[in-house]
Structures are given as C-alpha cells and as structure tokens.
Amino acid sequence: MAITNMRRRVPDHVPPECVWDHDFSAFLHELEDPYLSGGRLHEGPGILWATLAAHGQPAWIFTQHALVAEGFADHEKFSSARAANNVVMDPNWMLLPVEADKPQHYYYRRVLVPFFTPAAINARASAVQELCSSLIEGFADRGSCEFVSEFAAILPNAIVISLLGMPREMLPQFLQWEETIIHGATIDERLAAGQAVISYLKGFIAAQKASPGTELAQAIFSGKMEDRPLNDAEILGLFYLLFVAGLDTVTSTLGWIMRHLAADQALQARLRGSPRDIPAAIEEFTRAFGVSAPTRTVANDLVFHGVPMKKGEPVLLPTFLAGRDPRAWPNPHVIDIDRKPRHVTFGAGPHVCLGIHLAKREMRVMLEMFVSRLTNIRIPEDGRVEFHTTNTIGLDRLDLAWEPA
Numbered sequence: 062m063a064i065t066n067m068r069r070r071v072p073d074h075v076p077p078e079c080v081w082d083h084d085f086s087a088f089l090h091e092l093e094d095p096y097l098s099g100g101r102l103h104e105g106p107g108i109l110w111a112t113l114a115a116h117g118q119p120a121w122i123f124t125q126h127a128l129v130a131e132g133f134a135d136h137e138k139f140s141s142a143r144a145a146n147n148v149v150m151d152p153n154w155m156l157l158p159v160e161a162d163k164p165q166h167y168y169y170r171r172v173l174v175p176f177f178t179p180a181a182i183n184a185r186a187s188a189v190q191e192l193c194s195s196l197i198e199g200f201a202d203r204g205s206c207e208f209v210s211e212f213a214a215i216l217p218n219a220i221v222i223s224l225l226g227m228p229r230e231m232l233p234q235f236l237q238w239e240e241t242i243i244h245g246a247t248i249d250e251r252l253a254a255g256q257a258v259i260s261y262l263k264g265f266i267a268a269q270k271a272s273p274g275t276e277l278a279q280a281i282f283s284g285k286m287e288d289r290p291l292n293d294a295e296i297l298g299l300f301y302l303l304f305v306a307g308l309d310t311v312t313s314t315l316g317w318i319m320r321h322l323a324a325d326q327a328l329q330a331r332l333r334g335s336p337r338d339i340p341a342a343i344e345e346f347t348r349a350f351g352v353s354a355p356t357r358t359v360a361n362d363l364v365f366h367g368v369p370m371k372k373g374e375p376v377l378l379p380t381f382l383a384g385r386d387p388r389a390w391p392n393p394h395v396i397d398i399d400r401k402p403r404h405v406t407f408g409a410g411p412h413v414c415l416g417i418h419l420a421k422r423e424m425r426v427m428l429e430m431f432v433s434r435l436t437n438i439r440i441p442e443d444g445r446v447e448f449h450t451t452n453t454i455g456l457d458r459l460d461l462a463w464e465p466a
C-alpha cells in the first residue's frame with residue numbers, strides 16, 4: 062500500500078477519480094434526511110473507494126441502481142463471504158445462508174425456504190394482525206405515540222420470537238440486545254451484545270434438540286449439506302441469521318414509511334379510501350426507503366466497469382442509494398405509488414431476501430390498521446424525528462399524533 066496525499070491510506074490500484082475520502086455514515090447524516098444526503102452521490106462516479114465506508118474501514122461503494130443490481134447478481138465476481146476487515150462480526154460465527162456462496166448456499170437456503178413461502182406467511186397472517194391490533198389499541202385513544210419504541214421495534218421482534226418458538230417474555234431482552242448491537246458506544250460493546258445473542262441461541266438450540274422442538278427447528282436439525290448432516294456451527298449460523306435479519310430491517314422500514322405518511326395527508330386519504338392500493342404503496346415505499354447496505358467481497362483480481370479491484374476487498378451495495386438513483390427513476394425523491402418500481406431493496410439474485418413476504422405482510426397490516434383506525438396522522442409541532450446511519454438507515458424516534466377515525 063502506498064500513502065497518497067489523501068488523509069487516509071488508499072491502495073495504489075484505486076483510480077484517483079474513485080477515491081472518496083469521507084466517513085460514509087457521517088456523510089449520510091449531514092442533511093435532515095439521509096436519503097437526500099445519499100442522493101448527492103448520484104452526481105459523482107458510480108464506483109467509489111470510500112476511505113471510511115463502515116465501522117472505520119475502507120470499502121468500494123456502488124452508488125447506482127444498475128451497479129448495485131449487478132453486484133447482487135454476479136456472485137462469481139462478488140462473493141458473499143465476509144470480508145477480512147469486518148470488525149463488528151465475531152469471526153467465530155457465520156450468518157447463514159447469507160455469508161455462503163454457491164454451491165453451499167443452496168443447501169442452507171433450501172432448509173428455510175418452506176417456512177417463508179407466501180402460503181407459509183399467509184398461515185401466520187392472523188398472528189401478525191392480532192399483534193398489530195393489540196399494539197395500536199394500546200395507544201390509539203391517547204392520540205399520540207412514539208412510533209419506534211411503541212410499535213416499529215416491537216412488531217418484528219415479537220413476530221420473530223413467535224416464528225422461532227421462543228418465549229414471549231424474552232422480548233425486552235431482545236430489544237435491549239438489538240439496541241446495543243446497533244447503538245453500542247464501542248465496537249467491543251456491540252460484539253458483546255452479539256455474543257450474548259449467540260449464548261442465548263446455543264441454549265435455545267440445545268433445548269429444542271432435547272424436546273420435540275418447533276417444525277422450523279426440526280427442519281434445521283435434519284438439514285443436509287450435500288449428503289452429510291449440518292454441523293453445530295452451521296445450525297447456529299442459520300438460527301443467528303433468522304434472529305437478526307428480520308428485526309432492524311423491518312423496524313427501520315416501518316419507521317420511514319410512517320414518517321412519510323405522517324407528512325402526506327393525501328396519500329393517507331387515498332389508502333384509507335382504497336386499501337387495494339396498499340400493495341402498490343409498499344412497492345414504492347420499499348424502493349424509496351431502502352435501509353441496508355449488504356456487503357460483498359471481491360472474489361478475484363478483476364476490472365469492473367473499467368475499475369481495477371483486488372481479491373478480498375469489501376464492496377458495499379447500498380440499497381438506499383440504488384433506490385434513489387435518478388438514472389433508474391425520474392424524480393427519485395418523490396413518492397408516487399403508481400410508479401410500480403422493480404427495485405433491489407430486498408436484494409436480487411441467489412440471496413434475495415427470504416423474509417420478503419413476511420416483511421411485506423407486516424407493512425401491509427400496519428398500513429391497513431393505521432389508516433383505517435386513525436385519521437390526520439401527523440408529526441406534532443413539538444414532535445421529534447431522530448435517525449441513525451450505522452448498520453441500517455433507521456429511525457430512533459418518531460413522534461406521531463392523530464385523531465381516532
């Protein structure tokens with residue numbers, strides 16, 4: 062590595078026009094809206110070498126929809142194996158199937174697929190509805206709530222707990238671990254919270270093995286890698302990803318949807334009068350409010366769209382930049398539910414989100430219930446909106462007020 066005249070070290074092969082000497086997370090926080098902050102990158106190159114891309118480490122960042130989509134699809138160039146410079150994941154544990162490549166990926170994913178089909182999620186619909194309803198009943202008459210802590214964080218946690226067959230009393234503890242994994246003051250604190258989740262999961266897995274266990278647990282225990290049984294580390298990796306994948310992603314997305322809706326009375330009225338438009342609204346919301354930046358690792362030395370990259374270098378695929386690329390969508394910052402976008406917020410290619418139907422169901426039930434039960438949903442004049450840009454782009458606080466319908 063050579064030291065350039067930049068503030069931070071940049072590998073020799075990185076073309077100068079790609080070097081972006083910024084802290085990505087801080088950059089996303091510069092304006093009042095992280096999507097507008099990120100949108101400024103669409104004026105520059107589609108491929109950046111960010112000196113501080115995530116957690117103090119450098120990485121390539123693809124800023125345009127077409128490049129992010131290619132990054133997801135081309136698993137031969139971009140491996141899902143974790144990059145060596147990832148400092149927030151304990152190297153002892155894998156997240157499966159998301160950190161596996163072909164051919165192993167297929168075997169891990171197929172164990173979980175039956176539990177996430179549209180039919181399997183339909184069978185859970187009443188659980189999602191009951192939970193949503195009881196949360197809304199808890200605050201509807203009050204005329205206000207802090208949406209993130211009273212709704213958006215609880216719903217996905219409670220659903221994942223029921224999906225995995227864990228005790229409901231664990232909810233406060235799960236919320237605490239999740240909070241520390243995202244907001245822990247130091248990397249050590251975040252790693253310790255991840256370790257606490259692992260310890261809990263190990264105990265849970267042992268108890269599931271000793272008892273008949275849930276159908277999901279039984280399917281994982283009898284899963285196969287080609288013709289051998291899955292080992293303990295693989296079983297833990299599958300439970301670990303199921304535990305983390307559907308929490309903060311959903312919380313963050315619900316938050317941004319509701320923040321938008323609270324500022325768009327016309328859309329509230331349209332969805333109230335025409336609930337059949339809600340699925341189209343969800344497609345547009347998810348295009349515009351991507352929350353994650355999945356990572357890849359350059360599989361071999363290569364040249365991608367004219368840019369030389371070296372084996373092992375990390376790549377970020379920020380779905381929140383892809384979804385606001387003006388090359389893919391005119392007026393990308395405008396929410397237009399008639400747009401019917403084909404976006405990459407849930408990924409694309411072999412690793413496309415397994416929980417997509419569950420996530421969309423949670424969004425749909427939330428939207429149906431909020432617009433049918435409450436009117437004039439808004440952010441009150443003294444209301445606060447706070448967000449974070451580490452890990453996911455998500456809201457920490459969203460004050461809402463309304464009148465009961």
Ligand code: HEM
Nearest residue numbers: 158159306307310311314355406407408412414415416420
């Ligand atoms: C709005 C909510 C969600 C968003 C935006 C989201 C986004 C994503 C994205 C972008 C990927 C691809 C990652 C990659 O290619 O590296 C992914 C994968 C995955 N998601 Fe989601 N997700 C959401 C909700 C959920 C839920 C609720 C679950 C399940 C409880 C879930 C389970 C998974 C799993 C298991 C994978 C890995 C699939 C594989 O590697 O084959 N997700 N998700």
